[in-house]
Amino acid sequence: MEKLKRHMNWIIGGGILLILAIIVSLFNYFQSEPNMPITSQIPIQMESESPIHTDKPKRKKEDKIQKEAEIMVDVQGSVKRPGVYELKEGDRVLDAIQMAGGFKDGAEVRSVNQALKISDEMIVYVAEKGEKYELQPASSNPVEENSTLVNINSADETVLQTLNGVGPAKAQSIISYREENGPFTSLEQLLEVRGIGEKTIEKWKDQIRFD
Structure with missing residues (x-):
């Protein structure tokens, strides 16, 4: 009889411990459940920050247009x-x-x-x-x-110096040539002026006129 009571006490005690373990497990489960929506909020936060990144290309485009x-x-x-x-x-x-x-x-x-x-x-x-x-x-x-084009036949020394590679000496050479030989009529004729070569008149073709 004593042995039976002892076994019953062990069974009851084991059952109580099992129930307590289940209760603790359920408690921990429900405690962790409110944290689960946090992961679902991450994409929302990233979406709210996305306009900051899309604004950079727009700013670069505006800077390029201004430049x-x-x-x-x-x-x-x-x-x-x-x-x-x-x-x-x-x-x-x-x-x-x-x-x-x-x-x-x-x-x-x-x-x-x-x-x-x-x-x-x-x-x-x-x-x-x-x-x-x-x-x-x-x-x-x-x-x-x-x-805006330099008239090679009427420009004075100051105006002639606005042409690429023309200093006081070369400007005076151009004036002296046209005074002695008359007005220029073509780019090729400028090659007869001392100090003027083909590379020079190539630069001048969009800068001078002859009328």
Whole structure:
């Protein structure tokens, strides 16, 4: 009888321990369950951050457009600081002259069309008072802007020096040649001037005119 009671106590005790183990297991399971939605929130967070990455290519594109809009203009003649200046598309001749320090006291203001829109590689030449000049046309198309081309038959020493590779000595040689032989009629004829070669006139073919 004693042995039976002892066995019953062991069985009851084992059952109680088993029930407690099940309860603890269930408790731990339900405790960990609220954390499960966290993993599902990760993609949502990543999606909210995605516009930051897509904004970078747009910013680079805008910077590229802005860079392409910058143009170079050569300002020469009767201005305070002659030289090549960087401007932006849509700027006018007036803006280029202001960047060059403005007109000198002896400048012929009427020699340039200050309202003309500038173009890349354009030459703005401001004549002095008493100097012959041709007013730049209203069009800003480089093909139509004959006044931006140097007239090799009438340009003085200062204007001739705006051509690539021309210094005071070479400019004087050009003037001396045309005074002795008459006006130039072709690029090839310029080869007869001392110091001018084929490479030079190749550079000048889009910079000079003969009328």
